[in-house]
Amino acid sequence: MSRFNTVLARNTENAPKGIGPYSQTVAFSHYNNLSAQLPVDPMTGTLVAGGAKEQAEQCFKNIKAIVESIGHVMDDVVRITIFLQNIADIDVVNRVYSSFFHDYVPTLTVAAVAALPLDALVQVEALVSNGEGTIPDAPQAGDLIKIASDTNRAPTSPLSTQSVAFSHYNNLSAQLPIDPQSGKLVAGGAKEQAAQCLQNIKAILENIAVPFDDIVKINIFLKNLSDIESVNEACRAFFPDSAIARAVAYAPARTVVEVSALPMDALVQIEAVASHGDGTPPQAVEDRHGIVIKAHNTSAAPRCALSTQTVAFSHYNHISAQLPLNPITGAVVAGGVKEQAGQCLSNLKAIVESIGHVMSDVVKVNVFLKNIADIDAVDGVYAAFFPDGVPARRTVGVAALPRGAMIQIDAVVANAEGTPPEA
Missing domain, CATH: 3.30.1330.40 (RutC-like)
Known part of the structure; x- marks a missing residue:
């Protein structure tokens, strides 16, 4: 029996299928990484009727369905991230959010962005604890607090x-x-x-x-x-x-x-x-x-003096956002969004491989697009790097990206070997 944690991707029919090649939730070690949820009715596959209130309710219902499908409850949520198309909707969305958490509230991030997939008004993402861990056939006690x-x-x-x-x-x-x-x-x-x-x-x-x-x-x-x-x-x-x-x-x-x-x-x-x-x-x-932080950079991907390409701690690697920069020239690659997406993912792959990992170890991807309409074109490239569609994902449209890029991608990667002294 393996003593290592494994990547565990799961989906439920009680929540909407992703609109791209990704899983609803991907567990690794002690966390479940959920894909950002849109206000889509899982029965019809379309946006629910109404405004921000109704859309927020559907987003949280979808999260709850996913959380319950993996044997957890909403109080196991550690972090909620809410993206709005209009910041003026914050109060009504916050009231909906509060109705799903009673004696406990998680950490929270709220921001308005230029656009959301399907032209939604609201998108909600959750990070959920996973006390039982993901060692095959060897669940832990599940009693971490x-x-x-x-x-x-x-x-x-x-x-x-x-x-x-x-x-x-x-x-x-x-x-x-x-x-x-x-x-x-x-x-x-x-x-x-x-x-x-x-x-x-x-x-x-x-x-x-x-x-x-x-x-x-x-x-x-x-x-x-x-x-x-x-x-x-x-x-x-x-x-x-x-x-x-x-x-x-x-x-x-x-x-x-x-x-x-x-x-x-x-x-x-x-x-x-x-x-x-x-x-x-x-x-x-x-x-x-005594568990240590392991920071790592490789010349095979663009470097930045203000950040480390990947920082590992315990059972996760956190990857800095990758722009479509050629690591040799430092310039944005020529072409359109497909070429830029390919370069971002190539940079991500180079970083992942430089620390002895593979792309199937990626558990969560965050995609930032200058034009949300480019999502289908990006998925065509993305699927070549993630053919099994396993990582959970968030996609938002933004008004601008560094270096005038059309796309930026960051990721969270499993680190089964841990960091010392978890050898």
Whole structure:
């Protein structure tokens, strides 16, 4: 019997089939990665009638159906991500969201984007704990617990928990540039707002005794992509944070994307995922310490001084967003969206193979498109890299991408071998 976790893709007829080559949920080790759910009625395969309220209800019903089909409940959800076509719908969608969570609320990210598949008004994604693990024929006890934490040193909200730890990861709610004392946006521009977002993240991590350099992935949502250099300046002041991290110039994996609007009309919002080497009970104390972060870059894919191509911790590898850049020239490849999608996926493959993995180890893919109408053309290329259609997936349309690209892709990859001392 294998002692390693395996990728476990599952689908249920009680939720809509994907509109592309992907699975509804892909479990690996202690997490289930769900594909973003559109407001599609699983019986008819079409969008439900009504506005944002009805569409949000259908998205959450679909998530609940998937969660229950794999023997879990909604309180096992660790993180919810909501994409809106119109930020003005946030209040009505938040009320729907709250109706699915009662005594506990997960971490939360909300942003408005330029477009969603099927011209939907709402799309919702969930990350779910998986206490039983995915070792074939050897389920674990399934009794690992979530640890939900809040601190008044960072903004609090009745809609979300600041940090939810499960097993070896801490998932943080996306942080807005809110001063926790006043509850208002900080004064200044994108640089000041980015610094406040990062300061809020640091306060949350310090509250749970996690160093800032234990962050393995950040996602930066910008209202104006032209603000990226100001945001980068703020990031350089926070990463790396410790002497050890500075010695190796550590930076987490990263994705940057332009959104059409953010809550409170903020210019910046930052989401973080952090390692959690001490695990969550009842993991034995002697098994909970010393797991290391393994950061890796390869010359076979484009490199960036502000991020690491892939950061592994425990049983996952987090891949930075890949643009359609030729790794030799550093230029955007010639051609249209098919050629650009092929280059993004080739870069992703090069990174995955550089750490001794294969594309079938990918459990989740996030696709950002300048033109949502390109989704079918992208799927034609995508299927060649994922012929079994296994990874869970999220696709959104954005107003702009770095380097004027038409497409950007990031991914989460299984890491069965773990990171030391989980040899």
